Amino acid sequence: MAFLMRMLLRKQDAGIFIGSVLCWLLLSCGFSFGVESDINCLKSIKASLQDTLGYLNSSWDFNNNTEGFICNFLGIECWHPHESKVLNIKLSDLGLKGSFPRGVENCTSLTGLDLSSNQLNGPLPTDIDKIITFITSLDLSSNSFTGQIPMKLSNCSYLNVLKLDNNKFSGIIPPELGQLTRIKTFSVANNQLSGQVPTFSNNASITADSYANNPGLCGGPLKQCQGSAKKSNSVVIVGAGVGGATFAALIVVIGLFFFMRRVSARKKEEDPEGNKWAKSFKKTKG
Amino acid sequence: MDAVMSTTSGSASVWLFLLFGFLQLLKLSGNVEGDALNALKSNLVDPNNVLQSWDPTLVNPCTWFHVTCNSENSVTRVDLGNANLSGQLVSQLGVLSNLQYLELYSNNITGNIPAELGTLTNLVSLDLYLNSLRGTIPDTLSKLEKLRFLRLNNNSLTGNIPMALTKIQSLQVLDLSNNNLTGDIPVNGSFSLFTPISYNNNPFLKALPASPPSSVPSTPPSSPATLSLFLSPPSVC
Numbered sequence: 176m177a178f179l180m181r182m183l184l185r186k187q188d189a190g191i192f193i194g195s196v197l198c199w200l201l202l203s204c205g206f207s208f209g210v211e212s213d214i215n216c217l218k219s220i221k222a223s224l225q226d227t228l229g230y231l232n233s234s235w236d237f238n239n240n241t242e243g244f245i246c247n248f249l250g251i252e253c254w255h256p257h258e259s260k261v262l263n264i265k266l267s268d269l270g271l272k273g274s275f276p277r278g279v280e281n282c283t284s285l286t287g288l289d290l291s292s293n294q295l296n297g298p299l300p301t302d303i304d305k306i307i308t309f310i311t312s313l314d315l316s317s318n319s320f321t322g323q324i325p326m327k328l329s330n331c332s333y334l335n336v337l338k339l340d341n342n343k344f345s346g347i348i349p350p351e352l353g354q355l356t357r358i359k360t361f362s363v364a365n366n367q368l369s370g371q372v373p374t375f376s377n378n379a380s381i382t383a384d385s386y387a388n389n390p391g392l393c394g395g396p397l398k399q400c401q402g403s404a405k406k407s408n409s410v411v412i413v414g415a416g417v418g419g420a421t422f423a424a425l426i427v428v429i430g431l432f433f434f435m436r437r438v439s440a441r442k443k444e445e446d447p448e449g450n451k452w453a454k455s456f457k458k459t460k461g
Numbered sequence: 462m463d464a465v466m467s468t469t470s471g472s473a474s475v476w477l478f479l480l481f482g483f484l485q486l487l488k489l490s491g492n493v494e495g496d497a498l499n500a501l502k503s504n505l506v507d508p509n510n511v512l513q514s515w516d517p518t519l520v521n522p523c524t525w526f527h528v529t530c531n532s533e534n535s536v537t538r539v540d541l542g543n544a545n546l547s548g549q550l551v552s553q554l555g556v557l558s559n560l561q562y563l564e565l566y567s568n569n570i571t572g573n574i575p576a577e578l579g580t581l582t583n584l585v586s587l588d589l590y591l592n593s594l595r596g597t598i599p600d601t602l603s604k605l606e607k608l609r610f611l612r613l614n615n616n617s618l619t620g621n622i623p624m625a626l627t628k629i630q631s632l633q634v635l636d637l638s639n640n641n642l643t644g645d646i647p648v649n650g651s652f653s654l655f656t657p658i659s660y661n662n663n664p665f666l667k668a669l670p671a672s673p674p675s676s677v678p679s680t681p682p683s684s685p686a687t688l689s690l691f692l693s694p695p696s697v698c
Contacts, residue, residue: 254634255590255612255636257543262634286656286658309657309658311654311655333656335653335654357653
């Protein structure tokens with residue numbers, strides 16, 4: 176009996192112990208839960224990029240867990256000094272390699288991203304509007320990005336600055352980018368783009384320089400696109416159609432003509448004196 | 462002889478008087494800023510005694526803790542963030558003409574934002590966030606032509622966001638989240654840089670025209686101790 180009582184007491188103690196540990200865990204989670212995403216964002220960026228010069232390795236130390244510690248990381252600007260809420264990420268010219276770091280998605284309050292002058296490659300995510308939803312300044316210039324400029328960038332309606340120059344983007348510039356009403360700076364120079372450039376709502380500072388050194392861009396501040404070639408094409412098609420119809424009609428007429436001749440020739444064969452029926456009618460009448 | 466004597470003593474006393482007055486004036490001008498900060502101290506409740514070093518009898522406040530001066534002994538920074546202060550701000554803060562950083566965040570300060578802060582034309586950072594301030598955002602703040610950081614989030618501010626603030630070309634970071642502001646959100650001028658993040662959790666603020674109302678996300682208050690989910694991005698920007 177006493178032994179059982181002792182067992183029970185022990186269990187109670189264990190229960191209290193476990194309970195308080197859980198409580199402590201929950202509290203510590205609670206303290207960091209609100210900023211967990213931004214810390215994970217930076218962890219993910221560090222993991223996905225190749226840090227060839229070791230800058231991130233030395234500065235981005237995730238062991239120190241004080242409030243807002245990531246705000247002192249190289250290239251990181253926070254909204255407030257002692258809260259881990261990332262405002263801007265500026266990692267220009269740090270010898271970084273790899274593809275566009277999708278982990279940026281977890282920096283949910285990010286307004287500025289500068290990854291310029293690195294050795295990043297590959298295409299940009301097609302769902303980029305979900306990754307950098309509130310971005311106002313995006314600088315990916317001077318890298319080796321390839322593929323098409325994502326159409327969904329046009330959903331990032333707060334963009335003021337969009338720099339994609341000096342990369343290897345190909346295909347057309349999505350015309351939807353013209354819907355970005357806040358654009359002040361836009362550059363796609365030195366890529367492999369072609370086609371009609373977008374029509375921006377206020378062509379403030381989008382000069383030909385923004386499009387320079389692309390093999391086939393046209394329209395806007397550049398020379399007009401080959402719209403006349405398109406026109407002559409349709410003329411040719413219409414002309415061909417009309418001509419073909421006319422030709423077919425001619426064939427039919429000629430064919431009919433010969434057919435009729437054959438018919439009348441056969442009639443004459445059958446009835447050399449012709450109109451036998453008419454004569455017989457006359458006879459009856461007469 | 463008497464006349465000469467009286468004239469000499471007369472002019473001497475005049476000169477002494479002027480000298481005395483000048484010295485007094487010197488002492489006073491060195492203390493205008495100290496007096497202003499002392500007025501602030503008198504209006505604040507300071508349980509942690511962070512303002513203990515604020516001695517108004519000193520010639521200037523430049524030796525006070527949490528006060529920084531420039532080479533001309535004029536106040537450039539007041540750093541009282543996270544100091545457990547309560548009470549209210551004072552209009553005298555407006556005389557600190559060389560003030561660049563006013564850091565009063567994370568306290569329990571009540572009352573209004575003094576309109577006189579609009580005279581602090583050298584101000585670069587105005588951080589009054591995480592307090593219990595009420596009333597409106599004074600439109601006099603639009604005169605702060607060098608302002609880069611305007612963080613008034615997590616208070617109980619009401620009224621409209623002054624349109625005149627869009628004229629501040631230097632503005633880089635704006636945080637008005639977690640207040641009770643109303644009216645429209647400016648999008649012109651420098652405010653084209655700001656997104657719904659800057660205005661989050663103002664239930665009666667009209668949504669930004671560029672994005673549908675449903676996309677205004679619900680972030681947790683800046684207080685880290687809240688158990689709430691992180692900002693969930695909308696499906697469409």
